[in-house]
Amino acid sequence: MLVTLKEILSESVAKKYAVPALNGHDFFTAQGCLLACEQMNRPLILMFAGDFTFPADFRQDVHLRMLLEMARSAKVPVCVMIDHAGSYELCMRAIHYGCGGVMIDGSTLPFEENVALVGKVVEAAHACGVSVEAEIGHVGGYEGTPDEGIAKPQFYTKPEEAERFANLTGVDALAVAFGSNHGPYQGTPHLDIPRLTEIRDRVGDLPLVLHGGSGLPDEEFSKAVAGGINKVNYISGMMINCADAMREFSNAQAGKRLTSRQMLEVGMESVVSETRHILEVFNTQTLTIPVSETETVTARRFQ
Numbered sequence: 001m002l003v004t005l006k007e008i009l010s011e012s013v014a015k016k017y018a019v020p021a022l023n024g025h026d027f028f029t030a031q032g033c034l035l036a037c038e039q040m041n042r043p044l045i046l047m048f049a050g051d052f053t054f055p056a057d058f059r060q061d062v063h064l065r066m067l068l069e070m071a072r073s074a075k076v077p078v079c080v081m082i083d084h085a086g087s088y089e090l091c092m093r094a095i096h097y098g099c100g101g102v103m104i105d106g107s108t109l110p111f112e113e114n115v116a117l118v119g120k121v122v123e124a125a126h127a128c129g130v131s132v133e134a135e136i137g138h139v140g141g142y143e144g145t146p147d148e149g150i151a152k153p154q155f156y157t158k159p160e161e162a163e164r165f166a167n168l169t170g171v172d173a174l175a176v177a178f179g180s181n182h183g184p185y186q187g188t189p190h191l192d193i194p195r196l197t198e199i200r201d202r203v204g205d206l207p208l209v210l211h212g213g214s215g216l217p218d219e220e221f222s223k224a225v226a227g228g229i230n231k232v233n234y235i236s237g238m239m240i241n242c243a244d245a246m247r248e249f250s251n252a253q254a255g256k257r258l259t260s261r262q263m264l265e266v267g268m269e270s271v272v273s274e275t276r277h278i279l280e281v282f283n284t285q286t287l288t289i290p291v292s293e294t295e296t297v298t299a300r301r302f303q
């Protein structure tokens with residue numbers, strides 16, 4: 001069942017669990033994530049790169065429609081959303097395509113400009129029944145950038161700003177920075193849990209999001225979920241582990257004929273087992289309430 005971000009996170013704060021936000025960038029990976037969630041009857045958020053940076057002939061709109069069809073046919077609630085959209089226009093395009101959530105990333109802007117951008121997206125998205133995630137503070141780092149692998153405390157979310165930002169914008173989920181980093185880590189990361197707890201106390205029942213989940217030890221995830229995190233973006237780590245499984249299989253088959261399908265199925269198996277593991281670590285629960293019809297007017301309109 002295709003649902004919005006707000007719907008899929010609707011029980012997560014009260015029940016203290018997180019929904020995994022996983023990689024929807026290829027069919028086999030998305031299918032592996034979905035199979036695991038169906039096996040365990042747990043909800044799933046499938047992410048798609050918000051910058052639409054693939055080459056024009058990649059047919060991203062077709063790919064996105066494929067994810068939406070997978071969500072509609074799923075036995076569990078699934079939200080398809082774009083990640084780190086850098087502009088109002090990209091969010092509108094994602095809503096037009098049928099996403100149930102958009103993440104608008106104004107986290108590198110000054111506070112007031114971030115508020116203005118996010119407020120504008122929220123107004124339009126809510127009119128279409130689509131939910132919005134935004135970021136306050138800044139989770140840095142991407143593979144290959146100068147700050148790769150190291151979180152920057154000066155960019156951690158200030159609890160008072162998180163509260164003001166939430167009240168001013170009306171967002172449905174808020175990404176916060178408290179020690180995580182995008183891409184692989186250098187050394188062992190440690191999350192600032194007291195900061196997270198203070199943010200949780202200030203924002204009431206607003207779902208909080210951890211970006212840069214890949215590479216965090218299980219015990220750090222458990223602390224983050226207990227401290228108030230309700231959605232975990234976990235993408236790079238699964239891609240790396242999937243590729244490692246395929247490489248290992250390929251090496252073991254050296255000298256024999258190998259097909260692309262064999263390779264992809266090995267990768268998918270890796271994704272299934274990793275997704276099952278993180279569902280346990282994130283304490284993800286079965287969604288028990290009926291989802292509303294009004295929230296999903298746009299998200300379901302291509303049915």
Ligand SMILES: [Zn+2]
Binds near residue numbers: 084139182211212233
């Ligand atoms: Zn992110």
